[in-house]
Amino acid sequence: MITGLGTAVRGVPGPQDLLRPLPADHRQAVDPVSRLTGRGLRYKDRATKLAMVAARDALRAAGLTDGTGALTVPGESVGVTASTNYGNVDTVCETVSTIAESGYLATSPMMLPATSSNVVASWVAITHGLRGANLTLCNGPTSGLDAVNWARLLIASGRVERMLVLGVEPDNPAVRHVTGVPEAAPDELGDAPDLFDGSVALVVESAASAEARGVRPLAAIGPYARRGGHADAVAEVRALHPGRVGLWCVPEHPEGVRAPAPGLGAGVGSVPVHDLTALHGASSGALGVLQCAAAAVWLEGRGGADDDVVLVSAGTGDAGGDDASAALILTVPDAVAPRLAGTAR
Known part of the structure; x- marks a missing residue:
């Protein structure tokens, strides 16, 4: 079950705005990041700071922290999965350049630890005392949905009771250098950015854990599949959950998906489609988590009938030239309990 959401996206006040067009002045x-205060921020990269903001909001929304930010559950009961393909590439590039130009003695002992790819998940866990399993995925376009699935597997295996799932990608010169995306003038971008710059966080826990804490889940996580082809991944999850698709969150470059995909009834034309990259920019490893958060908002608001499900898919697979595709179903939770008083949505 998804029981908490958090966002750190410029121009997006909260999760409830993820499906809305960005304001013209976003x-x-x-x-x-300006919402972070205190010491210890100087040597943290932008991706880590964005994730810290989203994580703080999600933990509070799920009732896992109190008004002071202290955990209300044992730290070992909460783990972290983070998905980011370019998270700390700025730090890595800066360090490599320094070594190439001046030798390793010129590097900063404060910066070197931040060159590890797991720095985002680690710092979030350290900040909030989350001592459960800690995992970072840098797995291409399916990475965000893979992170959600790993969170579920870790809970189902008994490793933890709850997982904080993070999707984060920064927009900075290093990312643009690695991806080959040139800096564009504002008048060339229109209303939407070309690269996502932000973080989204989910709290995932078992139905039993949510019920014991008196928290009403926002959405239930259904079948997941990762396959070489997009149509194969979609067909597999639809075979396991054939309910009516009320909303489909499509991968980046949806033109690479050969529609109609198997299991979508009459095809794309009969299913409301949401391309979150068209709203927020190319999201890479953050996309799957972004999709799940938007799906939870849609389901909580009953965007369709009560028995509608949301299909999310990331990576176009063979059809679009990606190495794989992942698909996931989210549904309205079976049990609805009163939501904790005073928690944010």
Whole structure:
């Protein structure tokens, strides 16, 4: 079950706004990183700071932290999975350049630990005392949905009771250098950014855990599949859960998906389609988590009939030239309990 959401996206006040077009002045909106205060921020990269903001909101929304930010459950009962393909590439590039130009003695002992790819998940866990399983995925376009599935597997195996799932990608010169995306002038971008710059967080826990804490789940996580072809991944999850698709969150470059995909009834034309990259920019490893958060908002608001499900898919697989495709079903939770008083949505 998804029981908490958090966002750190410029121009997006909260999770409830993920499916809405960004305001025209979103580039002038307050940077969510500015919400962080205190010591220890100087040597953290932008991806880590964005994830810290989203994580704090998600933990509070799920009732796992109190008004002071302290955990209300044992730290060992909460783990972290983070999905980011470019998270700390700025730190890595800076360090490599420094070594190439001046030798390793010129590197900073404060910066070197931040070159590890698991820095986002590690710092979030350290900040909030989350001592459960800690995992980072840098797995291409399916990475975000893979992170959600790994969270479920870790809970189902008894390793933890709850998981904080993070999807984060920064927009900075190093990312643009690695991806080959040039800096564009604002008038060339229109209303949407070309690269996502932000973080989304989910709290995932078992139905039993949510019920014991008196928390009403926002959405239930259904079947997941990762296959070489997009149509194969979609067909597999639809075979396991054939309910009516009320919303389909499509991969980046949806034109690479050969529609209609098997299991979608009459095809794409009969299913409301949401391309979150068209709203928020190319999201890479953050996309799957972004999709799941938007799906939870849609389901909680009953965007369709009570028995509708949301299909999310990331990576176009063979059809679009990606190495794989992943698909996941989210549904309305069976049990509805009163939501914790005073928690954010």
